Amino acid sequence: MDKYDTLFDDTAPDDSVFTDKGALDPLGDPDEVVARDHQERELATLLTGIEEGYLPTTVSIYGPPGTGKTLTTRRLCAEYADRTDRLAVEYVNLKECRSLFSAANEIHFELTGTKKKAYEGLDGVFEGIWEALAEYPDWTVLILDEIDHIKHDSNYDPNDFFYRLLRGEGKLKRNIKLSAWLLSNELIDVDLRFDSRVESAMSDEEVFFSPYNYAKLRAIIEPRLERAFRDDGISDHAVDYGIGTAAVRWGDARKALTLFRQAGETANEESLEQVTEDCIDRNIETTDKASTVEKLLDLPVHHFFVLLGAATWTDTQTDEIVQPVTTEQVREGYSEYISEADRIGTRALRETITDLETMSLVETWVESKGSNGRVKQVETTFDPNWIVDIKDRYTEHSGAIEE
Numbered sequence: 001m002d003k004y005d006t007l008f009d010d011t012a013p014d015d016s017v018f019t020d021k022g023a024l025d026p027l028g029d030p031d032e033v034v035a036r037d038h039q040e041r042e043l044a045t046l047l048t049g050i051e052e053g054y055l056p057t058t059v060s061i062y063g064p065p066g067t068g069k070t071l072t073t074r075r076l077c078a079e080y081a082d083r084t085d086r087l088a089v090e091y092v093n094l095k096e097c098r099s100l101f102s103a104a105n106e107i108h109f110e111l112t113g114t115k116k117k118a119y120e121g122l123d124g125v126f127e128g129i130w131e132a133l134a135e136y137p138d139w140t141v142l143i144l145d146e147i148d149h150i151k152h153d154s155n156y157d158p159n160d161f162f163y164r165l166l167r168g169e170g171k172l173k174r175n176i177k178l179s180a181w182l183l184s185n186e187l188i189d190v191d192l193r194f195d196s197r198v199e200s201a202m203s204d205e206e207v208f209f210s211p212y213n214y215a216k217l218r219a220i221i222e223p224r225l226e227r228a229f230r231d232d233g234i235s236d237h238a239v240d241y242g243i244g245t246a247a248v249r250w251g252d253a254r255k256a257l258t259l260f261r262q263a264g265e266t267a268n269e270e271s272l273e274q275v276t277e278d279c280i281d282r283n284i285e286t287t288d289k290a291s292t293v294e295k296l297l298d299l300p301v302h303h304f305f306v307l308l309g310a311a312t313w314t315d316t317q318t319d320e321i322v323q324p325v326t327t328e329q330v331r332e333g334y335s336e337y338i339s340e341a342d343r344i345g346t347r348a349l350r351e352t353i354t355d356l357e358t359m360s361l362v363e364t365w366v367e368s369k370g371s372n373g374r375v376k377q378v379e380t381t382f383d384p385n386w387i388v389d390i391k392d393r394y395t396e397h398s399g400a401i402e403e
């Protein structure tokens with residue numbers, strides 16, 4: 001027996017509580033969309049509009065993470081496209097796009113399999129998009145996932161992107177019937193503050209995905225638990241408790257699946273016969289932390305360092321992080337990380353704090369300080385050590401500038 005035999009022997013699951021752990025993979029494609037009847041009906045009504053010759057220019061599909069927006073929208077569109085020759089559906093995820101040019105190019109790539117060169121600019125990319133769509137069926141739904149990752153960049157602002165997408169000359173000239181379905185956590189026009197020409201080109205259609213309550217989460221999770229765990233691999237109490245906790249804390253199916261997978265791993269590590277409530281309890285914070293860290297790593301550079309600025313004030317005696325802090329302290333903390341030439345001004349910093357509050361990463365409130373007037377207090381909604389711990393990872397991941 002060589003060292004690898006021993007290694008594989010040691011790590012092979014032994015009396016595992018799982019029979020098919022993959023059933024808890026949130027990226028896996030479930031057989032059925034459940035508990036979204038209302039949204040499925042709304043989306044189907046929009047799609048069947050082509051039978052009367054109408055699809056809205058835009059549909060805003062929004063709601064918190066893990067509420068089934070991507071799954072439901074893609075599934076509905078694919079099912080309908082299978083039933084008619086008149087509709088094509090394309091899906092593009094914009095999460096990794098660092099500029100508006102690259103976002104448009106990603107759409108171009110999805111339609112043609114090729115990318116445009118930078119010198120062709122946004123106009124060149126959109127011309128390529130319209131040329132490609134001219135060969136498509138009568139109607140096209142373009143699903144743009146994580147559209148909230150689109151931000152102002154040094155060459156274009158989101159209005160330039162949307163105006164071309166909705167009212168591009170090449171589109172009007174070729175009479176292309178394109179409906180852009182915009183998936184995001186916040187309502188996109190509120191988030192990006194569109195100008196009036198973009199506002200007027202957008203339709204009012206909105207479909208909201210609310211956080212899952214206990215009953216809905218149970219309908220989604222229970223069939224997956226049955227596949228994932230062996231008979232008696234998880235106690236009924238743990239199932240109730242895990243789903244209840246996930247519904248109250250997050251309403252997010254992705255986090256609920258992750259919580260049960262990690263709880264199962266804890267049971268295995270401790271050679272337990274069953275996943276218990278205690279296994280669930282011990283993984284709640286891990287699940288919270290994993291999803292917060294993912295969110296933090298995706299923040300734009302100044303948002304990240306402003307937030308870090310709010311998380312790095314320490315007590316000189318105990319070395320523990322102190323919160324809440326004032327806006328002025330946030331600014332000082334932020335200045336530690338970003339060189340003077342690259343820093344944003346006070347007004348932009350205040351707006352960044354407001355953005356962070358909208359993303360539920362900080363809470364703020366105003367306190368009266370007697371003769372010193374009223375002072376805004378800022379506190380992270382998560383353990384501040386989490387952002388301190390990932391500073392280097394963030395810098396590597398984003399190529400951010402540091403002093």
Ligand SMILES: Nc1ncnc2c1ncn2[C@@H]1O[C@H](COP(=O)(O)OP(=O)(O)OP(=O)(O)O)[C@@H](O)[C@H]1O
Binds near residue numbers: 028033064070071209
């Ligand atoms: N209604 C549902 N029926 C079955 N599975 C679901 C449902 N909702 C969510 N899930 C599971 O949760 C996973 C995450 O859902 P989905 O990606 O659609 O969420 P989302 O709202 O688009 O999230 P985000 O805003 O983070 O992109 C799905 O891949 C699926 O495994």
